[in-house]
Amino acid sequence: MFTLTTFKKVPAIVLFFAMSVALQAVDKKPSQLIDLEIKKHKDEILKTRRFIHMNPELSNREFETSKLIAAKLMSLGLDVQTEIAKTGVVALLRGDQPGITVGYRADMDALPIQEQTNVPFKSLNPGVMHACGHDIHMSVALGTAMVMSALKDHIGGNIKFIFQPAEEGAPAGEEGGASLMIKEGVLDDPPVRAIFGLHVMPLELGKIEFSSGAIMASSDRFVITIKGKSSHGAKPHEGKDAITMAAQVIMSIQTIVSRNLDATDPAVISIGKIEGGVRSNIIADEVRLEGTVRTLSEMNQKKIQQLMEDTVKGITHSFGADYAFSYRRGSSPVYNHPQLAKIMIPTLHEVLGEGNVGKINPQMVAEDFSAYCQKIPGFFFFLGVKPPEQTTMAPLHSPLFNPDERSIFVGIKVMCHLLFDCLKHQSHIENTS
Numbered sequence: 219m220f221t222l223t224t225f226k227k228v229p230a231i232v233l234f235f236a237m238s239v240a241l242q243a244v245d246k247k248p249s250q251l252i253d254l255e256i257k258k259h260k261d262e263i264l265k266t267r268r269f270i271h272m273n274p275e276l277s278n279r280e281f282e283t284s285k286l287i288a289a290k291l292m293s294l295g296l297d298v299q300t301e302i303a304k305t306g307v308v309a310l311l312r313g314d315q316p317g318i319t320v321g322y323r324a325d326m327d328a329l330p331i332q333e334q335t336n337v338p339f340k341s342l343n344p345g346v347m348h349a350c351g352h353d354i355h356m357s358v359a360l361g362t363a364m365v366m367s368a369l370k371d372h373i374g375g376n377i378k379f380i381f382q383p384a385e386e387g388a389p390a391g392e393e394g395g396a397s398l399m400i401k402e403g404v405l406d407d408p409p410v411r412a413i414f415g416l417h418v419m420p421l422e423l424g425k426i427e428f429s430s431g432a433i434m435a436s437s438d439r440f441v442i443t444i445k446g447k448s449s450h451g452a453k454p455h456e457g458k459d460a461i462t463m464a465a466q467v468i469m470s471i472q473t474i475v476s477r478n479l480d481a482t483d484p485a486v487i488s489i490g491k492i493e494g495g496v497r498s499n500i501i502a503d504e505v506r507l508e509g510t511v512r513t514l515s516e517m518n519q520k521k522i523q524q525l526m527e528d529t530v531k532g533i534t535h536s537f538g539a540d541y542a543f544s545y546r547r548g549s550s551p552v553y554n555h556p557q558l559a560k561i562m563i564p565t566l567h568e569v570l571g572e573g574n575v576g577k578i579n580p581q582m583v584a585e586d587f588s589a590y591c592q593k594i595p596g597f598f599f600f601l602g603v604k605p606p607e608q609t610t611m612a613p614l615h616s617p618l619f620n621p622d623e624r625s626i627f628v629g630i631k632v633m634c635h636l637l638f639d640c641l642k643h644q645s646h647i648e649n650t651s
């Protein structure tokens with residue numbers, strides 16, 4: 219078995235891992251086959267990526283994308299399920315030898331952004347763009363499925379390909395994303411023992427980055443409503459000024475991170491929207507503040523929620539006013555299981571060269587891949603997509619975001635080796651336990 223608890227409770231297995239890490243090397247034969255298969259499918263993969271890029275679809279509306287992916291996976295002879303968590307697709311590749319199942323997740327949704335690049339395969343869907351690189355993610359996953367299908371006789375165990383909708387967040391009032399996929403049983407039958415994922419990043423092409431432990435932050439949303447009392451602007455003593463209270467709340471909230479939390483455990487509180495008041499000479503009776511909280515630990519996530527409410531309560535009550543506080547937990551931090559990361563490092567070094575595998579500080583952006591990491595050991599890394607001839611590139615979520623397509627083949631190669639080597643180790647574990 220290969221679970222979080224196993225890692226914690228069975229030191230013999232941990233010892234085995236340590237030994238296998240030292241001895242591990244990428245098999246020459248599958249390695250050559252992987253290269254050959256990538257070459258064989260290159261044109262089809264590029265064509266598919268461009269088609270997906272031209273036809274982006276928003277979260278929980280990935281209908282055509284879903285059909286295309288399902289058709290490609292079926293043509294490979296995989297066991298395909300559709301309409302998981304609305305438009306999700308799950309495909310099981312069974313290796314010729316028995317073994318456990320590992321998962322690989324790719325996200326499918328685009329963003330409500332009008333593309334401004336000049337690529338010949340620009341989005342045909344007005345106001346919608348694959349500006350977060352999920353088109354690259356799907357292409358890497360499809361390519362990996364193509365290559366690994368051809369290597370079936372070398373595989374002991376199964377690979378579950380998980381194409382997930384709504385990573386950017388389901389539309390208001392709808393469920394979606396990783397949590398819904400899990401709820402609908404994507405990690406069961408057969409049970410998935412470890413899961414892999416990647417995200418494109420503006421790092422140089424050919425490089426990847428990751429960190430052991432937390433790699434991306436939690437993401438929560440809050441709405442604070444300050445309820446004062448309106449009066450004439452010339453007679454503030456007859457009202458309760460919600461704008462003055464809001465100003466104090468904003469400043470005080472910023473001291474939560476700097477004065478109340480451990481400085482070695484990063485957190486961010488940002489207020490991104492403020493609304494209130496009706497006219498220059500009327501004291502505002504209500505102000506609404508909306509923002510986001512990012513943390514790398516559950517402890518800080520809980521602390522911040524409590525401290526924010528205490529702050530809002532203290533300030534509004536001192537004015538004799540009232541408040542409403544709504545705090546919605548989003549995704550948890552993305553957590554790279556340290557033992558799994560340790561096992562996979564030699565594979566990454568072998569495939570890309572040690573100089574191309576960087577350790578990165580955790581990022582305060584979020585990814586709902588975290589939901590899988592809460593259930594089973596996960597490994598998530600950043601794939602470099604900046605063309606080497608450029609010094610900078612437009613960031614993720616920019617209308618000018620244009621990742622280097624050659625990154626797809628780097629991604630496929632890395633993923634194939636990670637999955638292959640992970641299964642290789644799983645078999646050892648099962649045999650020795």
Ligand SMILES: [Zn+2]
Nearest residue numbers: 350386614615
């Ligand atoms: Zn995004």
Ligand SMILES: [Zn+2]
Nearest residue numbers: 350352385417
């Ligand atoms: Zn993304």
